[in-house]
Amino acid sequence: MYFSFPCQWTRNYILVSPSIQAGDAVPDHPRNAAPQPPGRLDCTFLTSAPDIARAPPGDRPEVAFAGRSNAGKSSVLNRLTGSRQTAKVSKTPGRPQLLNFFDVARIAGEPVRGRLVDLPGYGYAKANRDAQARWQAAVNRFLSEREALVAVVLVMDIRHPLQPFDRELIDWAAASHLPLLALLNKADKLKHGAQQKALAEVQRYLKEMPEARAMVFSALKGQGVDRVLEVLGGWFAAEAA
Template sequence: MANPLIRAQYLLAAHTPAQLPPDGGYEVAFAGRSNAGKSSALNAICQQNALARVSKTPGRTQQLVFFELPPSTDRFLVDLPGYGYAKVPKDLQAHWQAFLDRYFRTREALKGLVVVMDIRHPLKEYDRQMLGYAVSRGLPAHAILTKADKLSRGAQGTALLEVRKALKAEHGDAVTAQLFSGESKLGVDEARRVIEGWLEL
């Protein structure tokens, strides 16, 4: 079956709630710490090389970036600001925090959250916070453990098992997890199926 996400194209970047598109339809948001591989994952899932800018400088995404999925006008992928060791002024970080908090609490179109984590450094404070946002709203969340190709098969399995165990302890069955590699394409189809299901494509 053809990949409907291949049609994804840049729509807008919102720095304040007023800049968000009308709250209707279906949105799936992508979150990830700086350098977790979020842009690469988005590109792999959408079978595009440069949909999301892959930056050598962590923390470049400083708005909510919306990608639309034509021909439909009400299906979106949303790239959330990533931070971790991004050199971000405290007031800007506070602005994002308030903006993201409001987005998660009030956005009716939001149907699910993908949290991208480096398999070698999963479940950091930011990852847990983003998952908490989704779970508190009753939204499904899916953890993608990127850069799995950097580990052996055995180490991949162990890491996935540990993450699933931690997620179950914290959130029951509300959060699912999988292995992923934009390089080897491991798990790309699985991630795509989850996202297409939430978007009802």
């Protein structure tokens, strides 16, 4: 059991996105629309911290990126920003063991004021128990206590969605009324029918959560980039209103 959040840490955030209904998968662009190059997220690395006690001041809305160590979370962040330097991809999964903070200035060319927090990857089999316990404690405290946190992006391998930790994080977000985007990465590994089957499975799990939605994504091919940017922009805009 990874999460053991006390009841008093539940939150009251409500997801707001201007063109997407809560609980629905984000629709594709119309078939007759002219192809457009994907937008990107302009951000700057701020700092790293081993735990919330040494995190920077929460002076802007924050969206946390979480996921298993082999789900491709770093690749997702790099694809969204268009830079491999955003979250350096290591050959060893789970290598990032810190909370990494990135200030966001623009999304698809539109100015925003927000922050991304890259959480340590969980489930790295080669990490010793003490290291795993430290990561879990740091993530648990951050998600429970960080007042600036407004939403979570949960990156999952579309071939193996809803692992035990994924379910625990989703259940915690539901209890906390915290908006959550379940991002089914590595869609390039599956044919369209299998992608939709995995998406439907996750959507069924999220059906009682009006603040959550699921989306198919491929960090390798860029599938879903613009739709993720739209969701992130909606979250930051809602906090700025």
